[in-house]
Amino acid sequence: MTQALRAEELTSQPGSVVRSAPSHGAQRNKRGRRLGPAPRIPYTLAIGPALLLALWALSSWAGWLDARVLSKPWIVAVTTHDLLAAGRLQAHLVTSAQRAFLGLSLGISVGTLLALFSGLTRIGEVLMDGPVQIKRAIPTLALIPLLILWFGIGEPMKVLTIALSAMIPVYMHTHAGLRAIDTRYVELAETVHLTRWEFVRKVALPGALPGFLMGVRFAVTAAWLSLVVVEQINATSGVGYMMSLARSYGQTEVILVGLVVYGLFGLVTDTSVRLLERRALTWRRTLSS
């Protein structure tokens, strides 16, 4: 008896909750689904990057990596510190974040409005769906020459490019979400005599919300991509400008700082959209939760 107890103490991890476990069911639940994904490993997202970082540090320290190819990680850290101390990094960062935020907001708003217009009315579908599909077929970045001719090389061109590329995924997924609403719910709405507006508010919009949020996630990715491109052509400020300047001077460590900043931008926005998704879609139970 005491031996069995000790064995259990040994196998159970410190900090993990060990129930007195008379009920087999409570323990079995921990195992999770047989055909679903296995239980989560803590810090799943952090382990891979940490290993890569360790590998990078090791190869720099051992001298396997030429500093012109990839700077030493501690040099990058020092450079980051210097750039922050001089206030240059913050200035570039604010400019870039502003462009991205403006472009993204504009793109998401316009994309949503167009999707609602074309998803909820036949007239809207006739007027909007074709043009948007054509726009989708043309890569936004290919429009840059035209946008430069129209708006010059200033901020409006940059914000518009980002907005145009963010608009498409929001439109596509929101529109698909609206179209995919089950006709059974439409029938239900009719039997309880919902007005058109009530139907839009209580059935169509919440039904299309998962699609909209997925569109926003794609839009965020698209916006960062466009930001990188517009900041490397004809820019005089922003993280991308800082990086292309560093390229001309051969400062690999500054380029790396820029990459880390872009990465953090992407990570923060994606996480916030995912949090938003979790808050807004609590009614769904999926395999990933």
Add this chain to the structure above:
Amino acid sequence: MASHALELTRTPSTAVRVHGLVREHGSRRVLDNVDLEIQAGEFVALLGQSGSGKSTLLRAIAELDYEVRGSGELHASKNRSVVFQDARLLPWARVIDNVILGVRSPGARALGEAALAEVGLAGRERAWPIELSGGEQQRVALARSLVRAPDLLLADEPFGALDFLTRLRMHELLRELCERHRPAVLLVTHDVDEAIQLADRVLVLVAGRIAVDQQITLPTPRSHRDRQFLEYRELLLGSLGVFPAEARARSIESSQPQRNQP
């Protein structure tokens, strides 16, 4: 429209009046000159094999049959609600919001809570539909119908997707609710026992026509072992194309399982 209102005021005790109703899917005549009257407060069960047109008739009365060709006279109480085979709850709305969907009166919330309490789901107002069992979801659907205080309840195989035990409990609940609120009911089902158990009157639809119109005069609570219950069942099964002798043989077989052969 005016004559319709006039007729309804002349006979206020009629919840449904159908005359010469024809409905066609493609070239197939699904309903063939159906005449039907349902009085206020009357519980009518509609039996039929699959494809006999019983859902078509219900959907016609519910005015859900767009793009179906047809003709005939149809008057049904405007204050009606429908219960579908699937509970058809909006997954993104909490239980209470599903119940009061489309109810615009100021005390809607309180009404919804009362209706939920009536179907035995008090305290589950804030739950999401996905958190409920199939039987509970169907009870929410019943509450959603109740809260509108309908004169006419149209139910299209509402218990078809439920397991046997849950179905028995739902029968009990539905009969209680109907006795309390007295709507006229049209219950479409393929379960003969369910029909006899619940209804005042059972109709059998065969090839788009009402072949049997049988009043059920059994005291409640109704027992499957009642002699008259068995007679009704034999009659109804017969009209559905199941031969009475065969039915009897089958019921004896099922009541004496696993007897060894001599």
